[in-house]
Amino acid sequence: xxxxxxTHKERFFEELFxxxxxxxxxxxxxxKPDMQRCAERLVELLVEAGADEAxxxxxxxxPVVFGQKxxxxxxxxxxxxxxxxxQPVDPIELWHSDPxxxxxxxxxxxxxxxxxxxxxxxxHIKAFEFLVREGGLKxxxxxxxxxxxxIGSPSLAAWAKENKERLAxxxxxxxxxxxxxxxxxxxxxGMRGLSYVEVKVTGPNKDLHSGHYxxxxxxxxxxxxxxxxxxxxxxxxxxxxxxxDDVVExxxxxxxxxxxxxxxxxxxxxxxxxxxVKGEAGYSTLERTGIRPCLDVNGIWGGYIGQGAKxxxxxxxxxxxxxxLVPNQDSETITRLFSEHFNAIAPDYVKVEVTPHHGGDxxxxxxxxxxxxxxxxxMTEVYGIEPVPSRGGGSIPILADLQRILGIDPLxxxxxxxxDTIHSPNESYLLKQLFAGMEAIALFYRYY
Amino acid sequence: xxxxxxTHKERFFEELFxxxxxxxxxxxxxxKPDMQRCAERLVELLVEAGADEAxxxxxxxxPVVFGQKxxxxxxxxxxxxxxxxxQPVDPIELWHSDPxxxxxxxxxxxxxxxxxxxxxxxxHIKAFEFLVREGGLKxxxxxxxxxxxxIGSPSLAAWAKENKERLAxxxxxxxxxxxxxxxxxxxxxGMRGLSYVEVKVTGPNKDLHSGHYxxxxxxxxxxxxxxxxxxxxxxxxxxxxxxxDDVVExxxxxxxxxxxxxxxxxxxxxxxxxxxVKGEAGYSTLERTGIRPCLDVNGIWGGYIGQGAKxxxxxxxxxxxxxxLVPNQDSETITRLFSEHFNAIAPDYVKVEVTPHHGGDxxxxxxxxxxxxxxxxxMTEVYGIEPVPSRGGGSIPILADLQRILGIDPLxxxxxxxxDTIHSPNESYLLKQLFAGMEAIALFYRYY
Numbered sequence: 001x002x003x004x005x006x007t008h009k010e011r012f013f014e015e016l017f018x019x020x021x022x023x024x025x026x027x028x029x030x031x032k033p034d035m036q037r038c039a040e041r042l043v044e045l046l047v048e049a050g051a052d053e054a055x056x057x058x059x060x061x062x063p064v065v066f067g068q069k070x071x072x073x074x075x076x077x078x079x080x081x082x083x084x085x086x087q088p089v090d091p092i093e094l095w096h097s098d099p100x101x102x103x104x105x106x107x108x109x110x111x112x113x114x115x116x117x118x119x120x121x122x123x124h125i126k127a128f129e130f131l132v133r134e135g136g137l138k139x140x141x142x143x144x145x146x147x148x149x150x151i152g153s154p155s156l157a158a159w160a161k162e163n164k165e166r167l168a169x170x171x172x173x174x175x176x177x178x179x180x181x182x183x184x185x186x187x188x189x190g191m192r193g194l195s196y197v198e199v200k201v202t203g204p205n206k207d208l209h210s211g212h213y214x215x216x217x218x219x220x221x222x223x224x225x226x227x228x229x230x231x232x233x234x235x236x237x238x239x240x241x242x243x244x245d246d247v248v249e250x251x252x253x254x255x256x257x258x259x260x261x262x263x264x265x266x267x268x269x270x271x272x273x274x275x276x277v278k279g280e281a282g283y284s285t286l287e288r289t290g291i292r293p294c295l296d297v298n299g300i301w302g303g304y305i306g307q308g309a310k311x312x313x314x315x316x317x318x319x320x321x322x323x324x325l326v327p328n329q330d331s332e333t334i335t336r337l338f339s340e341h342f343n344a345i346a347p348d349y350v351k352v353e354v355t356p357h358h359g360g361d362x363x364x365x366x367x368x369x370x371x372x373x374x375x376x377x378x379m380t381e382v383y384g385i386e387p388v389p390s391r392g393g394g395s396i397p398i399l400a401d402l403q404r405i406l407g408i409d410p411l412x413x414x415x416x417x418x419x420d421t422i423h424s425p426n427e428s429y430l431l432k433q434l435f436a437g438m439e440a441i442a443l444f445y446r447y448y
Numbered sequence: 449x450x451x452x453x454x455t456h457k458e459r460f461f462e463e464l465f466x467x468x469x470x471x472x473x474x475x476x477x478x479x480k481p482d483m484q485r486c487a488e489r490l491v492e493l494l495v496e497a498g499a500d501e502a503x504x505x506x507x508x509x510x511p512v513v514f515g516q517k518x519x520x521x522x523x524x525x526x527x528x529x530x531x532x533x534x535q536p537v538d539p540i541e542l543w544h545s546d547p548x549x550x551x552x553x554x555x556x557x558x559x560x561x562x563x564x565x566x567x568x569x570x571x572h573i574k575a576f577e578f579l580v581r582e583g584g585l586k587x588x589x590x591x592x593x594x595x596x597x598x599i600g601s602p603s604l605a606a607w608a609k610e611n612k613e614r615l616a617x618x619x620x621x622x623x624x625x626x627x628x629x630x631x632x633x634x635x636x637x638g639m640r641g642l643s644y645v646e647v648k649v650t651g652p653n654k655d656l657h658s659g660h661y662x663x664x665x666x667x668x669x670x671x672x673x674x675x676x677x678x679x680x681x682x683x684x685x686x687x688x689x690x691x692x693d694d695v696v697e698x699x700x701x702x703x704x705x706x707x708x709x710x711x712x713x714x715x716x717x718x719x720x721x722x723x724x725v726k727g728e729a730g731y732s733t734l735e736r737t738g739i740r741p742c743l744d745v746n747g748i749w750g751g752y753i754g755q756g757a758k759x760x761x762x763x764x765x766x767x768x769x770x771x772x773l774v775p776n777q778d779s780e781t782i783t784r785l786f787s788e789h790f791n792a793i794a795p796d797y798v799k800v801e802v803t804p805h806h807g808g809d810x811x812x813x814x815x816x817x818x819x820x821x822x823x824x825x826x827m828t829e830v831y832g833i834e835p836v837p838s839r840g841g842g843s844i845p846i847l848a849d850l851q852r853i854l855g856i857d858p859l860x861x862x863x864x865x866x867x868d869t870i871h872s873p874n875e876s877y878l879l880k881q882l883f884a885g886m887e888a889i890a891l892f893y894r895y896y
Contacts, residue, residue: 027756087758091655151756178660192659196757205721207539207872211640211843212626214772215742216733218726221767222676222745229677232670236663273653276796278666285664294663297670298760299751304768308475308599309644309805310535311770311843312746312871319669320752322759324662348724357757395659395759423760424655 001442004130005435013104015045016122019084020102020111026062026085026151035062035147038084042145043067049125050132051143059155062147066166069132070140076448077140079169079408080128081399082121082176083149086113087423094425108420108428115429116422120175120415121145123434127441139445142169146398149176152196152358153398160405167406171371173444174399175437177392177414182430184262185379185387187372188412192293193325193362194395195334199342200353201227201317210313218349220317221302227345227352228319231295236280238295238323240341246328250291261286261388271418290391295323320357324395331359331397360397363410371411371448378443379413382436413440449890452578453883461552463493464570467532468550468559474510474533474599483510483595486532490593491515497573498580499591507603510595514614517580518588524896525588527617527856528576529847530569530624531597534561535871542873556868556876563877564870568623568863569593571882575889587893590617594846597624600644600806601846608853617856619819619896622847623885625840625862630878632710633827633835635820636860640741641773641810642843643782647790648801649675649765658761665761666797669750672765675793675800679743679769684728686743686771688789694776698739709734709836719866738839743771768805772843779807779845808845811858819859819896826891827861830884861888 005012024038025031039056046054046067054067062085089099089112097103102111109119124143131137144167146156160167180186203220204213233239250258263286269277279288288294302317304310325334339354346352365372367389379387392412399410415437420428453460472486473479487504494502494515502515510533537547537560545551550559557567572591579585592615594604608615628634651668652661681687698706711734717725727736736742750765752758773782787802794800813820815837827835840860847858863885868876 027754027758029755088752088754090752090754150758194659194759196759198757203720203722206869208720208869209871210744210746210770211642211772211840212737212866213720214737214744214770215740216725216727216736217720217722218724219744221748222680222743225673225676225745225748228670228673272651272656272661272665274651274665274797276666277664278795278797279664288664289660289662292663295670296658296662296667296761297673297751298658298758298762299753300669300673300765301749301753303745303747304536304538305747305749305766306475306536306538307477309646309768309770310475310598310746310871311642311644313744314746317748318753320757322658322662322757324659347726349722349726392659418660421654421656423657423758 001130001439017102019118023100024085025088026148039063039065049129059159061155065145068142075139077169079142079172080124081172081174082145083117084145085147085150087150108430110428114427115416115420117176119429123437127438156398157401172408172410174412175414177412178416185383186390187375187387188392189389190364190391192395193331193360195331195359196322196357198320198355202351207315208313210311213313219313223350224317240338242337248328293325298322325362327362327364331361361400363400365409374444374448375413377447378440382440449578449887465550467566471548472533473536474596487511487513497577507607509603513593516590523587525617527590527620528572529620529622530593531565532593533595533598535598556878558876562875563864563868565624567877571885575886604846605849620856620858622860623862625860626864633831634838635823635835636840637837638812638839640843641779641808643779643807644770644805646768646803650799655763656761658759661761667761668765671798688786690785696776741773746770773810775810775812779809809848811848813857822892822896823861825895826888830888
């Protein structure tokens with residue numbers, strides 16, 4: 001595939017940039033037309049790459065793109081999953097270039113979605129094109145590209161249920177994760193699940209003058225801080241009642257295997273410019289993101305947040321809180337437990353509301369499976385080192401759903417790197433990862 | 449004055465509305481020209497009311513208005529203090545009418561500044577006009593109207609120092625506070641001071657994907673919540689080291705005197721729609737706002753606060769925190785103690801910054817003073833009941849400064865009511881309070 005990439009590189013950039021330029025932010029209503037445009041552009045790219053058929057399918061939310069090339073029913077079938085929606089770009093002022101006008105700087109593409117997931121799904125389209133045109137495709141290949149991954153895939157599960165036949169395959173192949181480092185390729189063999197809620201704490205029924213009422217009336221921001229603070233104890237354990245009930249403790253053997261992944265805590269701290277890491281007592285940093293659940297406030301707001309000072313005792317305070325879950329924890333159960341707990345700990349002097357956003361379960365992939373073995377071989381060939389099996393801290397909740405609905409395991413060959421700062425300003429994707437990914441994917445088909 | 453009001457009511461409204469229409473929000477840079485316009489309009493109103501001279505004086509911040517009528521140097525001199533700046537109007541969507549297009553509804557004027565302090569300072573201009581034109585003015589009257597009260601009066605103290613002669617008087621008369629209730633007139637005999645800071649907590653040097661890092665890296669929002677939560681203990685005591693060192697405990701006799709103020713806790717809770725009040729153990733609600741210091745978060749923000757869900761582990765979190773102080777607590781000392789404490793409790797895994805906004809000391813006024821007695825007599829005549837001496841929970845830091853610089857006690861005859869919701873949406877001022885205030889002020893001059 002190397003020389004194919006060399007020959008077609010400029011066209012590849014043009015094609016990838018054409019989808020990066022579309023601001024397909026799924027969480028913002030105003031980008032609805034961009035979702036449709038992006039889906040249509042992907043259909044064009046799939047057909048140009050060699051798909052026999054490809055189309056945009058409406059759902060109750062943003063549309064899905066499905067395309068396929070069926071070579072021979074007796075051959076194995078690969079279902080490629082990707083998502084064309086992206087995260088919002090705030091804080092926009094921290095971007096060094098327009099998030100929707102991709103730029104190549106220092107060997108990387110800078111744009112929202114450069115990695116997550118437009119860049120990574122594009123590798124699959126190009127590996128497929130190479131196999132169709134030059135490699136002799138020996139698989140049936142299907143693509144399912146959704147527009148709602150960043151908002152929890154509210155529509156894809158239903159669409160998948162209605163289109164079970166169409167999606168039938170032997171493996172779900174996904175590139176939407178990171179490798180451990182540039183020098184240490186890895187394959188994700190498990191992902192955390194997610195429970196995401198929004199909470200609202202109401203004190204007095206109107207904003208008050210903090211001088212007239214301060215000290216006598218509960219301030220909902222202070223109360224929200226108290227409540228959030230109480231959710232994690234001093235050992236880093238989450239205090240939500242029943243939260244750990246379904247968490248399976250890993251054997252010391254399994255923990256030893258995972259700990260083989262090279263990891264330099266000093267580099268990690270330097271990369272983040274922090275003096276100390278922080279997490280659950282008794283677990284390493286990799287374990288804290290790989291095999292343990294956690295709770296984070298993703299956003300908080302209340303009172304006066306403009307320039308200068310305002311002496312207000314506000315009526316309400318809000319927070320967005322998410323919990324990363326490990327396999328066996330059920331997202332809906334955790335959301336319910338959180339809601340019960342948060343209501344139970346609310347003091348008399350406030351009212352609280354908990355609204356679930358999206359969620360999803362975690363999952364595990366057997367390392368012994370033929371697909372994992374094929375990916376391992378492919379990556380070893382490209383990187384010259386055997387990839388490490390890792391556990392991803394992030395969540396792709398829909399993959400657990402697809403696994404359940406379709407009865408197919410997902411395999412996560414991700415080529416992102418921490419440096420790509422996905423979900424943050426200046427998201428990027430290294431060109432060498434983009435091209436190495438294409439090669440590894442093409443080789444996967446050879447060995448699968 | 450009653451019949452004078454009846455005769456000139458419509459003109460009074462026109463004049464008051466002309467200043468209410470100017471959006472003189474001192475904390476927002478974009479309103480700078482409005483500050484000048486508002487000051488100029490006040491000069492016109494002072495001259496029309498009978499001032500011999502009035503002018504706009506530039507300061508390093510927003511201009512001050514000074515005007516006077518000197519009748520006879522042997523007569524007592526009253527210095528009226530007021531402020532023409534107003535609070536921001538956010539959340540604007542909760543206003544039922546344009547905050548800068550005053551409307552009379554249900555016997556009240558609705559507008560930002562209707563009470564605080566344009567409406568209340570206007571009463572003084574009209575009482576002065578009445579005395580000049582019909583009552584036979586027996587005092588020298590000076591007006592000092594500033595445009596920076598809502599941002600802590602950063603420029604007025606310096607201006608007052610340079611203009612000590614010009615401001616020489618026997619009493620500072622102020623209407624910028626509330627009465628206990630519509631039926632219970634009161635005169636403030638003490639105000640709390642203020643220390644106001646902004647804090648910033650920085651974790652990792654960039655926003656992170658909460659899936660990849662959650663559980664392993666300290667989240668600055670969670671840490672900020674922990675830190676804020678630790679600032680007040682379970683008994684409602686502020687934990688900042690040295691915070692209470694200069695607080696003078698009131699004698700049980702003084703506490704008994706203050707507790708005579710009528711107060712209905714059930715009405716209070718109903719007005720605020722809260723099940724329970726909350727405050728420092730061992731003190732009543734009135735004591736908690738009158739004689740005890742407190743700490744409130746006035747604003748908090750961090751992470752993703754837009755629509756929907758974003759799985760971000762943010763780099764920074766912010767809060768605006770203010771402390772109300774009681775007499776003897778020094779605002780600058782408290783700000784320093786807070787800053788030291790906040791830095792001391794910051795865990796290793798974050799960096800913190802504390803930036804002081806504005807502050808000011810509290811003060812007390814002797815109930816035995818001739819000015820207090822005159823105000824008491826005037827209010828008794830207007831309301832038919834003797835006013836209660838009260839302690840104001842709010843802060844007018846500049847009054848403590850003026851008291852110190854000029855050596856003159858301030859007397860606070862405020863006619864606002866809790867229902868006016870100053871600093872909040874739908875600020876209003878009852879017409880009957882506007883007119884009763886004019887009458888009481890005119891009578892004050894008779895008895896002083």
